[in-house]
Amino acid sequence: MATSTTPADHPPMIRVENLAKEFSDLKRGPVFALDHVSFDVRAGEIYGLLGPNGAGKTTCLRILSTVLKPTHGRALVAGYDVVAHPEHVRANIGFMSNNTGIYDRMTAWELVEYYGRLYGLEESVLQDRLEQIFSTLQMNEFRDMLGSKMSTGMKQKVSIARTIVHDPPVLIFDEPTSGLDVLVARAVLQTIESLKGQGKCIIFSTHIMREVEKLCDRVAIIHKGRILASGTLEELADRYNEPDVEELFFELIRRHDEQSLAEAEA
Numbered sequence: 001m002a003t004s005t006t007p008a009d010h011p012p013m014i015r016v017e018n019l020a021k022e023f024s025d026l027k028r029g030p031v032f033a034l035d036h037v038s039f040d041v042r043a044g045e046i047y048g049l050l051g052p053n054g055a056g057k058t059t060c061l062r063i064l065s066t067v068l069k070p071t072h073g074r075a076l077v078a079g080y081d082v083v084a085h086p087e088h089v090r091a092n093i094g095f096m097s098n099n100t101g102i103y104d105r106m107t108a109w110e111l112v113e114y115y116g117r118l119y120g121l122e123e124s125v126l127q128d129r130l131e132q133i134f135s136t137l138q139m140n141e142f143r144d145m146l147g148s149k150m151s152t153g154m155k156q157k158v159s160i161a162r163t164i165v166h167d168p169p170v171l172i173f174d175e176p177t178s179g180l181d182v183l184v185a186r187a188v189l190q191t192i193e194s195l196k197g198q199g200k201c202i203i204f205s206t207h208i209m210r211e212v213e214k215l216c217d218r219v220a221i222i223h224k225g226r227i228l229a230s231g232t233l234e235e236l237a238d239r240y241n242e243p244d245v246e247e248l249f250f251e252l253i254r255r256h257d258e259q260s261l262a263e264a265e266a
């Protein structure tokens with residue numbers, strides 16, 4: 001008999017425990033960009049980090065992708081500790097930021113191929129993988145176009161292709177639709193959704209409520225380095241008696257800032 005599984009049945013592919021990053025800022029002194037956060041994300045699940053500018057989203061995602069080291073706590077990706085085994089973590093993730101990183105003098109095909117080689121894919125596996133990705137993402141009509149000639153939408157597709165070329169189980173998107181027109185943004189979101197359908201574990205950051213409503217299975221509302229609330233949108237609506245995620249977001253931030261101010265004055 002066929003059994004169906006839900007993301008909750010899978011072990012976490014991302015495990016974040018009490019993770020913090022403290023910077024010493026010349027003007028502000030020590031700053032907790034990330035202030036002891038914990039969460040899990042499973043295969044087949046999209047987890048959203050929703051927060052305003054400076055909330056700590058990028059810091060969190062950069063720690064998960066081994067670009068930054070945490071100052072406290074730990075993070076495991078595909079079972080590997082990001083500090084102890086960064087090379088295994090990198091082999092298991094694809095990271096896409098809003099900076100597309102497309103080279104003017106490489107064609108779409110060459111660029112994705114180049115990244116595939118960097119990830120150590122064997123040549124025959126790589127060529128099959130490229131054919132598959134270029135067809136799925138509908139990139140064949142510009143496979144030989146140079147980066148300098150590509151539209152924003154084309155660049156974004158190449159950037160996604162580059163992120164998934166080694167078929168990693170964990171995908172990290174840092175504000176993937178930032179600066180895109182509505183059509184391109186929609187295509188990016190649809191691609192992320194289809195990657196979830198393939199069983200990928202996906203974490204992405206945004207400050208756009210609509211993206212969370214459309215895409216995320218669970219969300220963490222993050223502000224000044226702290227997770228103010230997390231859960232499915234239904235759970236949050238029930239817990240705070242506020243069905244509108246935008247209203248909830250502003251209310252939680254307002255309460256947090258009021259409380260911080262009161263503590264500072266006490």
Ligand SMILES: Nc1ncnc2c1ncn2[C@@H]1O[C@H](COP(=O)(O)OP(=O)(O)OP(=O)(O)O)[C@@H](O)[C@H]1O
Binds near residue numbers: 051057
């Ligand atoms: N290298 C650094 N040195 C000092 N402070 C930093 C450094 N990097 C980030 N910060 C501070 O940490 C906080 C969180 O920044 P982060 O970039 O993670 O936020 P974010 O949620 O991604 O926001 P944005 O959408 O603006 O990128 C901010 O107050 C930022 O000024």
